[in-house]
Amino acid sequence: MKVVVSIGGSVLVPEPSGARVAEHADVIEELVADGCRVGAVVGGGGVAREYISAARDLGANEIELDQLGIDVTRLNARLLIAALGEDAVTAPATTYDEAGEALRRSDISVMGGVAPAQTTDAVGAALAEYVDADLLVYATSVPGVYSDDPNETDDATKYDRLAANDLVDVIAGLEMNAGASAPVDLLAAKIIERSGMRTIVLDGTDPDRIARAVRYGDHDGTDVIP
Amino acid sequence: MKVVVSIGGSVLVPEPSGARVAEHADVIEELVADGCRVGAVVGGGGVAREYISAARDLGANEIELDQLGIDVTRLNARLLIAALGEDAVTAPATTYDEAGEALRRSDISVMGGVAPAQTTDAVGAALAEYVDADLLVYATSVPGVYSDDPNETDDATKYDRLAANDLVDVIAGLEMNAGASAPVDLLAAKIIERSGMRTIVLDGTDPDRIARAVRYGDHDGTDVIP
Amino acid sequence: MKVVVSIGGSVLVPEPSGARVAEHADVIEELVADGCRVGAVVGGGGVAREYISAARDLGANEIELDQLGIDVTRLNARLLIAALGEDAVTAPATTYDEAGEALRRSDISVMGGVAPAQTTDAVGAALAEYVDADLLVYATSVPGVYSDDPNETDDATKYDRLAANDLVDVIAGLEMNAGASAPVDLLAAKIIERSGMRTIVLDGTDPDRIARAVRYGDHDGTDVIP
Amino acid sequence: MKVVVSIGGSVLVPEPSGARVAEHADVIEELVADGCRVGAVVGGGGVAREYISAARDLGANEIELDQLGIDVTRLNARLLIAALGEDAVTAPATTYDEAGEALRRSDISVMGGVAPAQTTDAVGAALAEYVDADLLVYATSVPGVYSDDPNETDDATKYDRLAANDLVDVIAGLEMNAGASAPVDLLAAKIIERSGMRTIVLDGTDPDRIARAVRYGDHDGTDVIP
Amino acid sequence: MKVVVSIGGSVLVPEPSGARVAEHADVIEELVADGCRVGAVVGGGGVAREYISAARDLGANEIELDQLGIDVTRLNARLLIAALGEDAVTAPATTYDEAGEALRRSDISVMGGVAPAQTTDAVGAALAEYVDADLLVYATSVPGVYSDDPNETDDATKYDRLAANDLVDVIAGLEMNAGASAPVDLLAAKIIERSGMRTIVLDGTDPDRIARAVRYGDHDGTDVIP
């Protein structure tokens, strides 16, 4: 079974500390021990936000800010690699070819961002599509896909199951609403739709949830059905 | 004045032939002679479509197809570079840093695609944002932004002027409509909106239109107003 | 057994289409299933010729044209990689070190051109020499090595067997004759001679001929004897 | 006049914020306006320490930690580049060749770390030596070179002037003393000694001190005399 | 068991000739046959000294000289790779990540220098630390660590055993003494000390000594005890 796990920056590295990273590494190693081939994509989180805010004050434009953000995701990728030890390749992959080559050889590959104007959400979906993954898991800071931003709207309801084309509509709706934030971005949703991959969006603050979801399909998040 | 010109693949290279490329190169050189700094981004066109179709038949996934498409855009970029002679850097830029560095030194930079899951429309907008361009011109195969796909709908009307946030809405609407094609994609529209760049979408089959639009603001396409 | 297969561009991709590529991929996979280690080198073919002709019209010099040609060979290499699936490394090798490293690990490596002023015929021979291949097969659009260009001269006779030093003389003779075309170029012939590799030149339009030649030494082309 | 300014991470980015970076960029631009060619080398600071501490907890070894540290220095370099605008090359240099090439063309080059087991102090000295700089300035968090660590020892005395070979001895002595920290490391001191470069070590928390030191030789730090 | 062998340039390539290289390759292959994973780091030797001397006469500075020296170490690495055949990766590693990746896959990795202002002694120690080697062996042109330079001082005594922190002191002492040369440099000694790796310094002119030292701990050099 081939799995791509996309771990949000604020889930993996709420602040630069090893604790949460070690737990995520343990889960990935368990999956590998179960026979899975695993690709991980990690986000930028708080440090990315700090650098981006500083650079914005200095007059940097959005593409430069994305470049900084990508650099931070690769720092976070190096943390996860450190925790994975010899199961993972020694350096973050910077292209899909490189990550795909590692998975082809049954190594764990860890990526951060790839190019400006593209989130790590989208990188996760693209890597999953590239390696023909059986499952894509988003470990985010919210417990799934909601009809609306649960932090903004009281009656936001979580979807337990959602067809991929409905995911695109829900995310498109959220992105139109300036105040709301979505658990995955629109490009990611579109890649999920076109690729027909099974996808799970769940709360990754407890990494064991990822293991349970992959192994037993058991989770409290949202199943996106091809 | 800093200008980014995004030239559609089927506009620049309807089939692999030098004629159209030479005309586009002439226009770019005129703009440089006028004192402009110019970055060009070129698309894939028919050859890209042929390779992508062949690879899809062979079982390639969308990310692999994008990779092929990027390679063809760089072939097209090399054609344009050949026509530009010593005014342009000798090889296509593959990152925004590299393209930006060339423009910083007042050289003409030519790019194709940058990363999978990102069109050259979006690369054009991102490069324009990265170099803080004064103007972004899309030389496409349709004469501007329409309310609907003019090839599909008789009463599609062309916008002469359009606010950037309205552009996002129009493109989002077109993308929802599976049959319709849009002159620029949604990511490009969003970058245009956030960056507040002046943008012109025009019919690039006659390259002189680009020169007139840049010099005098005179064109029959669509003005996107920040 | 280590085999390098050099597949002419017009043999592999007469036009950008997957059909012929799939057949070649099948043959390579059969050889791998038989226990062979296989390196493939692919040429540029018709698309290369079209781009080169366009760039020549734009004033490009021969080295720039070669650069374009190399880019097209790598496109073709990506097509073959797509057809080979997980047996092949994910991206075309661009140096002999990289291709050799893949073969060392028993992966299939696919290359296009390496540097200007060097055909993929020569790359095939050089890769074969680099990896100490047991056999080098040229899958070309002519059925073997002839005393003269069979398209130009009626009494051109095909050699069933040819010593490597005689191959050099025959090719040198053909190259002196401006109108004639040779199945492999002079540099390739010289590498074959110096390396003492067994080499077969055959008509590759039916890829099964490659399999039969590798497995049983059975073919209608020309055997070049060290 | 060619100047290399080595700015400590905690001096440039006490926390990820643009304020201090902008002041340092202003000083560099003033020096350029005066006709100087400037290369800047920046350190890692607090964010580097946080990541390194997290990775150490995860079992990373010192070389992996250095790798992380280098990545953070390049983030900081991107901040400084953002603040410098079009005077600086668009991306951090990662080799001396690349940085030297930028200075040769009278561009501002910004570097972070180069390789594990080598501090940015040493990179600053090496870059200065490589470009045959007239002056090397260390903008550190201490006001100069002391006979002992001023934070540890009350009677530590600051040197106003120090011969380069004495600098080596002082730093070697400090490094032997486990508790003490030195304003530049031993490798940097040795490079300064062998190259015979004029060097100033000063408190960089107020960036104007750098400008005054370069322009008038006026500062409260330590002059290292070849 | 993971072993890093650092072979001095004048030990491996006293002059450019294959004889000594073949013997060292045999020893490495024996160790691999015994089940060891081996990383090798090779120095520059006589050819490096000749080039460096020539470049110094031409006005090159020390960093440029180091760059030349690194290039020669990679030439020597290619010689060793040629002798190792298919057991080693096909090209010298130029970063610790790359070398570590090869060892992770149980391939032999061969490195030369990494960056200016860092000897291959230090690269050997850094690679050993990076891959968490069980043993680091320096095959040098002197028979171990001495209290003083044995070529300069008659009563220099060899240490059979030395604590790592004492190694740092001894080397620091030797480096202070301008005329003396040390078997490993100070940075290497410090990395050995901090990493707590078992290290052996021995006379590598007879490569079999390396094999005996690794297999049986039997040697006439110096044991550095963590």
Added chain:
Amino acid sequence: MKVVVSIGGSVLVPEPSGARVAEHADVIEELVADGCRVGAVVGGGGVAREYISAARDLGANEIELDQLGIDVTRLNARLLIAALGEDAVTAPATTYDEAGEALRRSDISVMGGVAPAQTTDAVGAALAEYVDADLLVYATSVPGVYSDDPNETDDATKYDRLAANDLVDVIAGLEMNAGASAPVDLLAAKIIERSGMRTIVLDGTDPDRIARAVRYGDHDGTDVIP
């Protein structure tokens, strides 16, 4: 005027020493002072031969030997760069694009070899063709093109003038004769023929001859006439 100077390795670096290199650098700088744009290509010479001989003894094949040879040419290129100071780019170009980019910016570019199975003779011709050079000068260890190898045959006569297509014939004849050596190789001759470049082959042991030939067309070698 654009000039490419191809300097044989045994002409530039008969042994690794700076004397001859300095003289060649002086000539190049004089030409630049005269207003020429200059690209230099340097060969391997004696050190290349020593390394190649050592590697051949170790069982390396010809492609691996070429790789070693290329590395030595880049060492020699670094020597020439050191002697040229700030007029030349800081590092050897490794592709035609890179070298061409330097010449486009009126910098001196220095190259060694580019790819295996291609001599620096051919690189010189290819670079000259790529940059549309007005003149290509081969500074070799023989005084021009002879009807036969002058070291082998007493009645070998030197050509003062030779049409480019006759050059191809002469060189082809020499290459057929196993014992003879030619001042440029066949591929170089063919590139010279097809490109229609004026070319001079002369004895480069006295570098002033290059300056006189470029400035006044005055030399004792062979003029190759397009």
